[in-house]
Amino acid sequence: MSEKSTEGRPLKWVGTRPVRPDGVEKVTGRARYGADFARPDMLWGHVLRSPHAHARIRRIDVRRALELDGVKAIVTGDDLPEIASEQAFVGEEPTDYRMLSQNVLARGKVGYVGHAVAAVAATTSAVAEEALRLIEVDYEILPHVLDVLSATADDAPLVHDDLCDRKGVKKNPSNIANEIEMGHGDPEAAFTNADVVVDRSFTTQAVHQGYIEPHACLAEAGPDGQVTIWCSSQGQFMVRGYTAKLLGLDLAQVRVVPAEIGGGFGGKTTVYLEPLAVALSQRSGRPVKMVMSREEVFRATGPASATRIRVKIGATKEGQFLAGEAWLDYEAGAFPGSSVAAGSMTIFAPYAFEHARSHGRDILVNKPKSAAYRAPGAPMAAFAVESVVDDLARQLEIDPIDLRLQNAAREGVQSSFGPRYKRIGFVETLQAAQEHPHYDAPLQPNQGRGVAAGMWFNAGLQSSAAVMVNADGSVSVISGNPDIGGSRASLAMMAAEEFGIEYEKVGVRIGDTASVGYNDVTGGSRVTLATGKMVVEASQEVISQLCERAAKVWDVDVKRVHWADGKAKVLDDEAIEPLGLAEIATGAARTGGPIQAIASGSVRGVGMSFGVHLCDVEVDPETGKVDVIRYTAFQDAGRAIHPSYVEGQIQGGAAQGIGWALNEEYVFDDSGRLENSGFLDYRMPVASDLPMIDAVIIEVPNPDHPYGVRGVGEAPIVPPIPAVVNALRAATGVCFSDLPVSPPRVLEALDAVS
Amino acid sequence: MARVFLPRSLAPYTGGALEVEVPGETVRALIAGLEAAYPGLAEQLSGRLAVAIDGDIVADPYLEAIGAQSEVHFLPPVGGG
Numbered sequence: 001m002s003e004k005s006t007e008g009r010p011l012k013w014v015g016t017r018p019v020r021p022d023g024v025e026k027v028t029g030r031a032r033y034g035a036d037f038a039r040p041d042m043l044w045g046h047v048l049r050s051p052h053a054h055a056r057i058r059r060i061d062v063r064r065a066l067e068l069d070g071v072k073a074i075v076t077g078d079d080l081p082e083i084a085s086e087q088a089f090v091g092e093e094p095t096d097y098r099m100l101s102q103n104v105l106a107r108g109k110v111g112y113v114g115h116a117v118a119a120v121a122a123t124t125s126a127v128a129e130e131a132l133r134l135i136e137v138d139y140e141i142l143p144h145v146l147d148v149l150s151a152t153a154d155d156a157p158l159v160h161d162d163l164c165d166r167k168g169v170k171k172n173p174s175n176i177a178n179e180i181e182m183g184h185g186d187p188e189a190a191f192t193n194a195d196v197v198v199d200r201s202f203t204t205q206a207v208h209q210g211y212i213e214p215h216a217c218l219a220e221a222g223p224d225g226q227v228t229i230w231c232s233s234q235g236q237f238m239v240r241g242y243t244a245k246l247l248g249l250d251l252a253q254v255r256v257v258p259a260e261i262g263g264g265f266g267g268k269t270t271v272y273l274e275p276l277a278v279a280l281s282q283r284s285g286r287p288v289k290m291v292m293s294r295e296e297v298f299r300a301t302g303p304a305s306a307t308r309i310r311v312k313i314g315a316t317k318e319g320q321f322l323a324g325e326a327w328l329d330y331e332a333g334a335f336p337g338s339s340v341a342a343g344s345m346t347i348f349a350p351y352a353f354e355h356a357r358s359h360g361r362d363i364l365v366n367k368p369k370s371a372a373y374r375a376p377g378a379p380m381a382a383f384a385v386e387s388v389v390d391d392l393a394r395q396l397e398i399d400p401i402d403l404r405l406q407n408a409a410r411e412g413v414q415s416s417f418g419p420r421y422k423r424i425g426f427v428e429t430l431q432a433a434q435e436h437p438h439y440d441a442p443l444q445p446n447q448g449r450g451v452a453a454g455m456w457f458n459a460g461l462q463s464s465a466a467v468m469v470n471a472d473g474s475v476s477v478i479s480g481n482p483d484i485g486g487s488r489a490s491l492a493m494m495a496a497e498e499f500g501i502e503y504e505k506v507g508v509r510i511g512d513t514a515s516v517g518y519n520d521v522t523g524g525s526r527v528t529l530a531t532g533k534m535v536v537e538a539s540q541e542v543i544s545q546l547c548e549r550a551a552k553v554w555d556v557d558v559k560r561v562h563w564a565d566g567k568a569k570v571l572d573d574e575a576i577e578p579l580g581l582a583e584i585a586t587g588a589a590r591t592g593g594p595i596q597a598i599a600s601g602s603v604r605g606v607g608m609s610f611g612v613h614l615c616d617v618e619v620d621p622e623t624g625k626v627d628v629i630r631y632t633a634f635q636d637a638g639r640a641i642h643p644s645y646v647e648g649q650i651q652g653g654a655a656q657g658i659g660w661a662l663n664e665e666y667v668f669d670d671s672g673r674l675e676n677s678g679f680l681d682y683r684m685p686v687a688s689d690l691p692m693i694d695a696v697i698i699e700v701p702n703p704d705h706p707y708g709v710r711g712v713g714e715a716p717i718v719p720p721i722p723a724v725v726n727a728l729r730a731a732t733g734v735c736f737s738d739l740p741v742s743p744p745r746v747l748e749a750l751d752a753v754s
Numbered sequence: 755m756a757r758v759f760l761p762r763s764l765a766p767y768t769g770g771a772l773e774v775e776v777p778g779e780t781v782r783a784l785i786a787g788l789e790a791a792y793p794g795l796a797e798q799l800s801g802r803l804a805v806a807i808d809g810d811i812v813a814d815p816y817l818e819a820i821g822a823q824s825e826v827h828f829l830p831p832v833g834g835g
Contacts, residue, residue: 266835376834524835602815
């Protein structure tokens with residue numbers, strides 16, 4: 001624990017379950033989301049999208065559309081600045097500003113059905129939509145590729161013929177945008193010493209993050225060049241940075257006001273509409289509002305990659321893993337930047353391998369540019385590796401948790417992605433699962449139980465927070481991260497703990513880009529961890545100031561003053577009445593003015609989070625339908641600041657992973673057109689599909705965080721796919737290697753066996 | 755001197771070595787040391803990257819301190835969703 005650790009200190013708020021600060025606004029419908037903003041004289045914007053998977057744009061004629069009454073502005077690729085090639089960082093997927101700009105609005109050619117070609121602003125939404133029909137685009141249709149196999153064939157059409165390396169040198173023509181290799185030892189040699197080797201290949205399909213709120217924004221560009229954007233995203237500073245970059249604006253010209261967010265899960269760590277809305281507002285001189293339809297969300301924004309993964313593990317007959325090797329091909333979509341690097345890093349991460357290697361390839365296809373989705377890249381990798389571990393347990397006749405315990409990564413072990421682990425809680429999480437009543441509960445015919453594990457890193461990145469003491473003794477905290485999973489509550493609780501005041505006396509607001517220092521996105525399970533650390537640091541600085549002010553009031557040396565139980569006290573003189581927050585703040589004008597502090601930093605102390613899930617399924621042999629009948633998820637949270645939110649994260653991640661396993665997939669026709677672009681045909685699990693998901697929190701504190709926090713938001717989606725598929729195998733005896741394990745696929749497999 | 759572990763993709767710059775010892779009290783100094791020993795390597799490490807210093811992963815770690823016995827791994831940047 002760090003010097004200012006809370007270990008051994010009694011905690012009043014951390015670990016409790018106070019009422020969530022955003023609850024009333026949300027359940028009463030008063031919370032304002034991206035589409036809830038309006039301005040006087042506002043226009044409506046819509047986007048013309050490509051009907052082709054791959055085509056050259058010969059000509060765009062907007063004259064007829066501009067003549068339509070009510071149309072005020074149109075932008076095409078020619079109207080946006082050409083952006084130089086420069087690395088950007090979008091969620092998990094590093095990409096290139098030039099490519100980002102081309103994804104926002106096509107230049108020269110389109111790369112997928114749904115690719116934006118032009119944007120229109122008009123006085124009504126209907127007029128803007130009508131104008132889209134009047135825009136004439138002359139396409140030269142090009143051959144397309146829709147999966148990694150056809151994209152890597154020798155004669156594959158090229159999605160891009162101008163890919164460059166870091167030095168700007170053109171690469172050899174290929175749809176392989178990037179390759180990555182990591183690991184240690186010599187797996188090839190080690191496999192020869194193995195008593196058993198399992199070598200299997202797997203496929204997964206592109207899936208949607210499932211956020212309910214579509215992308216939406218309102219932008220207003222003033223005559224003075226100042227721009228304001230109101231939108232829902234996972235990072236107001238991300239929106240500001242990308243929009244300014246793509247339009248050639250100074251960051252100081254752009255203010256982004258964050259709305260509440262109706263789900264993001266990684267899908268809102270990039271921009272689609274905001275630069276277009278600003279460009280339309282600049283041209284029309286009026287505010288422009290843009291809201292995607294559900295169909296647009298599916299066709300034009302980024303899903304998680306479809307993948308092909310091969311995993312090979314060799315072990316001794318006693319169950320010792322000797323070597324692991326994996327080959328991961330991830331679809332990037334029409335622009336480089338899948339999550340294959342993270343998949344390659346996490347695939348063997350839960351286990352101690354002397355010899356491990358992963359080979360990842362980022363592959364271009366004519367589909368929407370993939371985007372981050374909760375622990376990006378890791379769930380597909382976990383599906384592959386945990387299925388193989390399940391195979392090994394069966395072949396070696398070893399209990400699957402015993403096998404994982406025998407090989408579990410722990411402190412000091414060299415991870416498969418390089419560094420040695422610091423204190424982690426994987427062993428404790430496995431033990432908790434093994435000791436839980438679920439693990440030995442009896443099963444009925446056609447039922448099976450699966451177990452699977454997974455990890456996710458947590459990101460540190462850059463955070464800022466401001467903490468202010470108000471005259472009445474309440475405390476205001478400003479965070480620069482949209483609250484997508486309970487960060488207002490967790491930040492308030494840590495601040496209340498530091499000050500020794502009631503939780504209700506702390507108000508947390510999410511600041512716009514002009515009211516708080518820079519913050520990286522709300523992603524990477526990082527806000528409670530990283531921004532929380534900044535809140536703690538700023539609170540401690542404010543407490544130092546409070547002690548100084550109290551010392552001035554008492555006219556004593558500040559070294560004699562300390563802070564305890566929400567009050568400044570003189571250490572060696574109990575006769576002096578302690579001063580509370582309100583008393584010091586009320587008199588602040590006489591002792592030096594307002595009391596506040598800002599903390600900013602590149603945050604270290606990332607703690608890995610491991611999860612282990614138990615899943616029971618029941619299979620209907622007549623229909624192939626698979627029901628999850630019991631599910632228990634165990635996760636090391638480091639320390640759960642607000643256990644209800646942690647449980648919610650675990651339940652949400654499990655539900656998403658179960659959907660990914662059982663039903664979810666983007667279905668494209670041969671022309672590259674998505675056939676299920678709505679929640680009716682894209683089947684996500686709803687409450688009636690799932691049992692209560694029991695969340696069990698394990699607490700192995702992160703030694704590098706003042707409250708022991710490990711990020712919890714993403715790890716819960718890593719184990720569910722293999723937990724479901726391993727359960728299905730236990731129930732049916734059939735090995736499933738392709739997702740989703742939907743009723744037709746299950747029925748086909750059962751028929752083949754029978 | 756710190757032990758530095760490089761991604762396999764950089765092996766051509768080091769004659770195949772993936773584990774090297776380089777002097778330097780910060781990541782910046784370490785990269786300068788790597789460039790002196792293996793010309794061209796610094797440019798490969800100049801983009802957005804993460805470094806694990808004794809197991810602690812740090813994004814954009816230019817000025818992070820390196821101990822004399824530290825293990826330093828250069829990694830792809832880790833973000834999230």
